[in-house]
Amino acid sequence: MRHDDQPLSNGVRAILTNFVDQIPKIMFGLERLEFIANIINEQSEDVRQALKKKLDSFLSRMHLKEASDIDIGGAGCDGKIWYRVYGVKQPDLELRTYTLDETDLLILNILTKKDQEYLFKHRYVDFSYTIHRNDKRTRFRATAYFELNHLGLNMRLIPNQIRPFKDLQLHDEVTRLLSLKYVKRGLVLITGITGSGKSCTLDTIIDANNRTADAHIVIISNPVEYVHDSQRSIVRHREVGRDVLTFKDGTIQSLRQDPDIIVLGEVRDPDTIATVLEVADSGHKVFTTLHTSSTTESIDRILGETVPNEQSRIRERLADVLICVISQKLIPNLDGKLTLAKEVLVATPAIKTAIRNNHTDEIYQLIYQSTQQGMITMEQDLVNLVRGQKISYQEAYSNANHKKRFEELMKYYKP
Secondary structure (H helix, E strand, O other), rough: OOOOOOHHHHHHHHHHHHHHHHHHOOOOOOOHHHHHHHHOOOOOOHHHHHHHHHHHHHHHHHHHHHHEEEEOOOOHHHHOEEEEEOOEEOOOOOOOOOOHHHHHHHHHHHOHHHHHHHHHOOOOOEEEEEEOOOOOOEEEEEEEEEOOOOOEEEEEEEEEOOOOOOHOOHHHHHHHOOOOOOOOOEEEEEEEOOOOOOOHHHHHHHHHHHOOOOOEEEEOOOOOOOOOOOOOOEEEEEEOOOEEEOHHHHHHHHHHHHOEEEEEEEOOHHHHHHHHHHHOOOOOOEEEEEEEOOOOHHHHHHHHHHHHHHHHHHHHHHHHEEEEEEEEEEEEEEOOOOOEEEEEEOHHHHHHHHHOOOHHHHHHHHOOHHHHHHOOHHHHHHHHHOOOOOHHHHHHHHHHOOOOHHHHHHHOOOO
């Protein structure tokens, strides 16, 4: 018997079969999905809850499998429910398969009418989702999107517990820079590719400030992920699309809310980047993330997003406000789990001068030579992880940004 062959599942299968039978065979694409949404929206609360419980059961299995992500629907899933466990994505063969129409129904059922309208207009929608399991609330960051005229869904589990700050293993100087107690203004960037744990690191830093500073923290995110309980600080959460229209609007509005720390889930466009730099320059501490794989690339990305006639001004302002950049990766370790590897840049006078003079090619070497000030290159950290028998040489080499430099370092550090 498959895992989901239960009485509830039998009822859900009947509901799904009944719905699918109502869909005209000659209807395709957007028209077909809008038809399905109309069927869903007309159903009773009991029917919708039964369908929701079915999807929620897939999410509950994430705890058992120790999965970080789930994928449902669309041609790519081939009818299966897929999970990412310690970086590896595979289908769950204990669960039965679902047709494209069935997964379309399950996905549309958990969306509000407003989210459905946004999805049909923009062909994707980002949203947050919550389930209750064993009297505990579990939140997910979700995105639904079109794939070959049907819907795909990815959900990422937002951990209920925050990683302890000490697990970041940051230099004492960097720890002081991240703390509002020691540095009141400026910009901190947390960067990395998708799935690198940027949000978790950002939440860890927010939590540390929440527990140590008498302050007001405003978080603007899309969607809101981990919800922080106010400790010594007041912590407010504003979700883009629900509580505020855009990241830029939320940033500007926050200035009238007496904040000490402003947190943006991500900066994605030139206007928001310029606004963030202006806010940091006005005397506030700003934390945000960028989708880049190294500290130097992060600086180049900010400058590259700026129109040419504004680059000189943006470069000067970035040099003024930048405090620290942490670029990170999650790497499979020897225990079959994931280990954090990081590159840390501290905005010393030498780094600021390199930014002002547009000599970002000098920054990597400055980081390499400045370990006493809390800096470390990704390659140095990877070598440390290999030496500490946390990760394999091959994994370290694969994740190195500068592979020749990594090989050179390993020549000195081999046992």
